[in-house]
Amino acid sequence: MQQNPNVPSVRTVLSVTDETPTVRTLEFADDILASSRPGQFAMVWVPRIGELPMSVMVSETRGNAAFTVRVHGATSTGLYNTPVGGAIGVRGPYGNSFDIRRGRALLVGGGTGLVPLMRLISQAPDDLEITLLMGARTSDEVFFGQRAARMRPDRLDVVVTTDDGTLGVAGNVADEAARRLGDGGFDAVYTCGPELMMRRVVDEARSRGVFVQASIERVMKCGLGICGSCCMDSHLVCTDGTVFDGDHLAKSGDFGYAYRSKSGKSTPY
């Protein structure tokens, strides 16, 4: 009998890699998640602790997928602390994905928001010219730079920004994105990270007429378009998103302003 894809299936953690002092990547074997599209996510069950949405990180091993998690509340900490050999449950992948255009792409990410961008890079056509802007507060928190370069030796320009200037360009990644967009030449912008950063990137791209998409986070309970916790205006981030076009987001009264708390209350950012 076929297993319902919405029932968590248990996977064994095969490797754990520290990316920064607070971010780890956990790898596991899963053919279906391994072929997720960029922007899609899984619901990840940490037995006895909780379940949370996670973008599906690429692996360099065929048939493997991974999660890159930052220590935060109970569940992300539980996932972060799952050792090699530990069990996690996964269901998904859920949601839509980035629409990868030809030409020159600007990718703007921060923190674990880089995860869908890494998958985008891994699935991009060979002739796409990619500039990856990676923002962090400080040099300690920068990760995935080498990984991206290894995944794609050609036609990838990795640019790091740090708020405190300890690595790469000093300043905010959205400012750097604006600067790069000002220089022109981009056919598309893809962004994932803190919502206020994304709001600025979307506005900058649109003001210059450049196609832009953002992958959005919301509180998620079901991932199935049932519970409503992820709603953003009349849309559901889990099934209508996670990726939305800039033109759609520009009209949104919620994007960059408010999300639903666990009780469902609209809560300002």
Place this chain on the structure above:
Amino acid sequence: MQQNPNVPSVRTVLSVTDETPTVRTLEFADDILASSRPGQFAMVWVPRIGELPMSVMVSETRGNAAFTVRVHGATSTGLYNTPVGGAIGVRGPYGNSFDIRRGRALLVGGGTGLVPLMRLISQAPDDLEITLLMGARTSDEVFFGQRAARMRPDRLDVVVTTDDGTLGVAGNVADEAARRLGDGGFDAVYTCGPELMMRRVVDEARSRGVFVQASIERVMKCGLGICGSCCMDSHLVCTDGTVFDGDHLAKSGDFGYAYRSKSGKSTPY
């Protein structure tokens, strides 16, 4: 969503043909039943009246199937009286089917037991030499003779027996089968009809070393191998049958002797 094949699906009766004063054939469109194998049956629901097992009769129209029913108790009478345009529910087909060997075959049938034999004829390889023995009490009750000849103009010899001698060979069809088997030359015998007749045919064929199969009737409630009402020794007629080899049947303490009544009581024939 896919419909569970064990839920009755309603079909409209497209034509009704009187075969004898007490037997009618009702035709309807059903791709799945149309491709039943000989020996398979359907559970036929007559709304508000009952449900009963029926061998699936062949139709000369592609994509159609039919039932040939004799008036008996409440449900068969209800089916018999269903008019053109009336609704019946069907589920199935269920059960296994005759193993059609090459060479010369003797088919021995009586009454509505001819139904699986008609389907056998329709699916037999072109080079099979078929002798069809059709037994009836009296000439009024003979049917399917012309139909068989029309379905298969070549290599089919139709022989009618009537107990009262009003048509064809006078006497019992099992006696005629024994005579023909005595003449020799048959590679296989297939039979369906009253159980005592089949018991004799099976014994006659086996005593001459000829491969023989019989399609068995029992009281059936589920058709699914669940309720047990159709059990014959350790076998279930609905899922292990309806077709059994003579070698198996010869060892049976039930075949020709006893069946389970509706309460499940073993009841002698």
Place this chain on the structure above:
Amino acid sequence: MPVPLSTNVGPLELESPTMLASGILGISTEVFGRILGEGAGAVVTKSLSTEPWEGYANPTVIGADNGGMLNAVGLSNPGAAEFASMLKKSPDVPVIVSLVGSAEPDFEAMVSEFKDCNVIGYELNLSCPHVAKVGLEVGDDVELVGRIVGAVKRATPSPVMAKVGLGSANYMDTVTAAVDAGADAITAINTIRAMAIDADTAVPVLSNKFGGLSGAPIKPIALRCVYEIAERGGIPIIGCGGISTWRDAVEFILAGASAVQIGSALSGGRTGVFSQVNAGIGRYMEQKGHSAISGMVGLAAKS
């Protein structure tokens, strides 16, 4: 001319017989507007309580390995007051407000919050199977049900529906108590208490361990409840439980429902289910020569 799909559930007049079930996407007026635009005859809000509730920790909603869904969201909701202030901003979106609570004062207080909102009815959740002190624990207390329904009826002129489910008492007694206290309709049924255990880790999957089973698996049970309530008579019924196709909806109407609610079938983004079910009901009515939903209600009992 297409057949009209309008239906009356007692005093409640709907343009189509398909409604959004409570707890499904029920926290945002924008989403309600979208669902109404898809053809739903009405939308029911998430069950609201006097205070905001965070609900249980995830996992709260998972698939059940038989095509259904298992949830224990724990009635998370922003609270009636907060919800009412959201509704006031969208007077063009009519809603049925679902309420949950432990006793009459809870319900009276909440109803008074919605005075200036576009509320076309109240549904009393007497049947959530996984939260202590409310839901089924109320529904199983027949005497309390009567008091609550009576209090809400006195507090509002709007239609009041009592939503029942299979608890540890006889649900038919709950129905009778609600009818006797003046309920305008019965919604049947809520989810059925159930659970999932993961064999690999030997751990119950939902954080609350127990949750409610919904979707296709409960359909034959829900259909039976609607039929039994219709046999009892004397009250309009809204059928709910496992409805995902027009055929399911028609079966519930034939069993005795004047309208149906759809929940789990929206899973996977299938908000189009309302227009599909409505279209299918319309085709069925044309084919069978029915000119109004009312002519189909309860026909299966007359066969």
Place this chain on the structure above:
Amino acid sequence: MPVPLSTNVGPLELESPTMLASGILGISTEVFGRILGEGAGAVVTKSLSTEPWEGYANPTVIGADNGGMLNAVGLSNPGAAEFASMLKKSPDVPVIVSLVGSAEPDFEAMVSEFKDCNVIGYELNLSCPHVAKVGLEVGDDVELVGRIVGAVKRATPSPVMAKVGLGSANYMDTVTAAVDAGADAITAINTIRAMAIDADTAVPVLSNKFGGLSGAPIKPIALRCVYEIAERGGIPIIGCGGISTWRDAVEFILAGASAVQIGSALSGGRTGVFSQVNAGIGRYMEQKGHSAISGMVGLAAKS
């Protein structure tokens, strides 16, 4: 060395934890022999009554459109006396006899019929959802349950199991009554009252209109009942309801069952389900380092 699959359900010792559920193929000793040969640890007969019953007219068993099965066979059976005389002819086939009746004298009379048969236990069907005066109508009468269980315990030294289901009373009260009266184990659960209506003809499909839902759809509900009875404690449990794979069986054991019964999963001739489930349980035990079923029983509650 393969792990041993033997298990004890109170005083009942089984070589494997998978049993044939009552009413499934349960009328013939030859078939029982075959099922035991397939690896079943025990077989339960169809529920027997003092007199033979024809049961309801067909349709009595159909698929439910969610992968389950719906039946209202109406407890057709040849009667206890006739059945006992059949059993006497096959003393090499041990069976658990399922009994159904309205009051103590029925049960006492039936138990006395089986004196000289190879009966390893009795299962009392207190939970058939579709026959008047017996089954759930008995199970819902807690006081009567106590009297019946007590009477059977006095009438036989064999293990006595009480089979419960979801009726209109709280099934846990039935469990308690059975336990207090000395039952050796609880079998949970029976089918759940449900129905099917055909939209094309507007007719209920089963001749009895109502029947019992079994198979995959009821699994999450049955699993919850086993878990709840285990939480209550004090009595071994046989899990039943929607089990078709080794994973299902393991989930029930982790929930608290010492053995499981399989019914609907035999549909379509799948008598091989017993050996498949047993093999899967064995592999699971090896992988997880369990050396006996008993070490797995109820583990999910300890997590």
